[in-house]
Amino acid sequence: MSNQKGGVGKTTTTVNIAAAMAQSGLRVLVIDMDPQGNASTALSIPHTSGTPGIYDVLIDGAPLSEVVQDCPQVPGLTCAPATIDLAGAEIELVPLVARENRLRRAIQTYLDTVGDRPDLIIIDCPPSLGLLTVNAFVAAREVLIPIQCEYYALEGLSQLLKNVELIQLHLNAELEVSTILLTMFDGRTRLAHDVADQVREHFGDRVLRTVVPRSVRISEAPSHGETVLTYDPTSSGAQSYAEAAAEMRRQKGKSA
Ligand code: ADP
Ligand code: MG
Numbered sequence: 001m002s003n004q005k006g007g008v009g010k011t012t013t014t015v016n017i018a019a020a021m022a023q024s025g026l027r028v029l030v031i032d033m034d035p036q037g038n039a040s041t042a043l044s045i046p047h048t049s050g051t052p053g054i055y056d057v058l059i060d061g062a063p064l065s066e067v068v069q070d071c072p073q074v075p076g077l078t079c080a081p082a083t084i085d086l087a088g089a090e091i092e093l094v095p096l097v098a099r100e101n102r103l104r105r106a107i108q109t110y111l112d113t114v115g116d117r118p119d120l121i122i123i124d125c126p127p128s129l130g131l132l133t134v135n136a137f138v139a140a141r142e143v144l145i146p147i148q149c150e151y152y153a154l155e156g157l158s159q160l161l162k163n164v165e166l167i168q169l170h171l172n173a174e175l176e177v178s179t180i181l182l183t184m185f186d187g188r189t190r191l192a193h194d195v196a197d198q199v200r201e202h203f204g205d206r207v208l209r210t211v212v213p214r215s216v217r218i219s220e221a222p223s224h225g226e227t228v229l230t231y232d233p234t235s236s237g238a239q240s241y242a243e244a245a246a247e248m249r250r251q252k253g254k255s256a
Pocket of ligand 2: 010012038
């Protein structure tokens with residue numbers, strides 16, 4: 001889940017798609033790669049400084065299995081938390097051996113050794129294109145970009161796409177921008193429709209039909225340490241994320 005802009009819905013989309021996928025029976029692992037640790041918070045995973053987390057995996061080579069925790073609200077959902085220590089990792093990674101491959105290797109070892117392998121791993125990226133995001137792009141097969149239906153939404157996207165291309169060329173030929181999700185859509189405004197039209201024109205059928213509306217319930221859920229799917233399952237926000245997850249699964253079914 002990436003977009004170098006902050007506040008576009010990366011974390012919200014990560015935790016809610018993860019919860020929806022877990023509720024539909026998949027084993028899902030969320031990897032929190034943002035030092036803010038917002039995904040960890042939303043999933044009720046302790047992540048105070050010093051808690052074993054993704055920092056230890058990237059910098060000290062700790063096994064992922066030692067930091068992964070169960071999400072208490074959603075069976076089948078686990079999370080590798082981010083602590084504030086991760087803020088230093090962007091710089092601490094620079095002199096390390098295989099600095100772009102550290103997350104990929106950790107995930108590979110985890111998948112090779114853990115008993116109940118996850119079916120799906122979602123990595124919540126920080127709002128930058130630095131080494132943390134590069135590690136995510138090298139580890140991932142797909143990039144999902146949430147786009148906020150606001151003015152300036154498309155600004156910076158070409159830079160993001162260029163970075164994905166560079167990673168494809170040099171570090172991970174498999175990587176593709178597979179999915180775009182329109183978030184915080186306010187159907188009453190002309191602007192939201194214009195942005196949505198523009199995004200669809202540019203990205204075609206990679207844009208999910210489902211759009212996520214602007215919803216108070218979605219924004220309230222994290223302060224209760226919950227995803228909106230458990231906090232208010234019948235709300236429009238919960239239903240849109242469940243529908244977006246179902247659409248992603250149908251897409252996969254088609255391409256598989
Ligand atoms: P990012 O991870 O890209 O920085 P977040 O997912 O943290 O973005 O979202 C930014 C803010 O917007 C958060 O306060 C979040 O609760 C809120 N938010 C996200 N999606 C919605 C939505 N559909 N409706 C209302 N608020 C939202
Ligand atoms: Mg975030």
